[in-house]
Amino acid sequence: xxxxxxxxxxxxxxxxxxxxxxxxxxxxxxxxxxxxxxxxxxxxxxxxxxxxxxxxxxxxxxxxxxxxxxxxxxxxxxxxxxxxxxxxxxxxxxxxxxxxxxxxxxxxxxxxxxxxxxxxxxxxxxxxxxxxxxxxx
Amino acid sequence: xxxxxxxxxxxxxxxxxxxxxxxxxxxxxxxxxxxxxxxxxxxxxxxxxxxxxxxxxxxxxxxxxxxxxxxxxxxxxxxxxxxxxxxxxxxx
Numbered sequence: 001x002x003x004x005x006x007x008x009x010x011x012x013x014x015x016x017x018x019x020x021x022x023x024x025x026x027x028x029x030x031x032x033x034x035x036x037x038x039x040x041x042x043x044x045x046x047x048x049x050x051x052x053x054x055x056x057x058x059x060x061x062x063x064x065x066x067x068x069x070x071x072x073x074x075x076x077x078x079x080x081x082x083x084x085x086x087x088x089x090x091x092x093x094x095x096x097x098x099x100x101x102x103x104x105x106x107x108x109x110x111x112x113x114x115x116x117x118x119x120x121x122x123x124x125x126x127x128x129x130x131x132x133x134x135x136x137x
Numbered sequence: 138x139x140x141x142x143x144x145x146x147x148x149x150x151x152x153x154x155x156x157x158x159x160x161x162x163x164x165x166x167x168x169x170x171x172x173x174x175x176x177x178x179x180x181x182x183x184x185x186x187x188x189x190x191x192x193x194x195x196x197x198x199x200x201x202x203x204x205x206x207x208x209x210x211x212x213x214x215x216x217x218x219x220x221x222x223x224x225x226x227x228x229x
Binding site: 013014016017020021023024025026027028030031032034035040043044047050051054055058059061062064065066071074075078081082085086088089092093095096097100 | 138139142145146149150152153154155156157159160166168169171172173175176179180182183186187189190191193195198201202205206208209212213216217219
């Protein structure tokens with residue numbers, strides 16, 4: 001029940017090596033998804049892999065390699081910052097992509113935004129009786 | 138073992154960056170290019186993390202946070218811009 005220090009060291013090295021390789025493969029998966037998926041929405045799906053799970057695995061590898069306890073809160077702050085910013089930018093890109101018709105409608109299983117967008121366009125048209133050419137549908 | 142890990146991850150990340158750059162060059166719309174640039178920044182952050190893990194230092198951590206700020210601000214700004222311009226040209 002008392003493994004010597006070198007065994008523990010080897011195990012930690014192996015775990016962090018696996019984390020690094022899997023985290024790098026996440027980036028490769030995102031690139032393959034970017035190249036092979038047909039439209040913007042499915043490309044966004046693959047683009048989130050290195051941003052969240054890949055970064056988590058790599059930061060965990062950094063924490064395991066440094067072997068000090070105080071780096072873990074710092075790495076956690078970096079990861080939480082990424083978790084806070086990635087959904088916002090993905091929301092903005094997805095919204096712009098939907099409104100500029102950069103998607104294949106036949107690939108969607110359900111489109112819950114369509115009614116909202118039509119209603120907003122109708123409201124904007126009613127508010128501007130002179131043609132309403134600024135109504136972003 | 139760390140040299141082997143470094144080689145494998147260097148090859149994998151180079152291939153991933155090449156794929157993202159190809160999508161930036163070929164992307165049919167501006168939003169595809171923004172998304173691919175975001176992925177390229179994530180790959181850069183992954184390379185910084187691997188450098189920190191293999192060489193056991195924390196010098197790149199602030200750079201990693203700065204890279205994610207740049208990706209966030211860039212994609213949000215371009216998404217706003219695209220939405221406004223395309224909305225006007227579609228309606229008029």
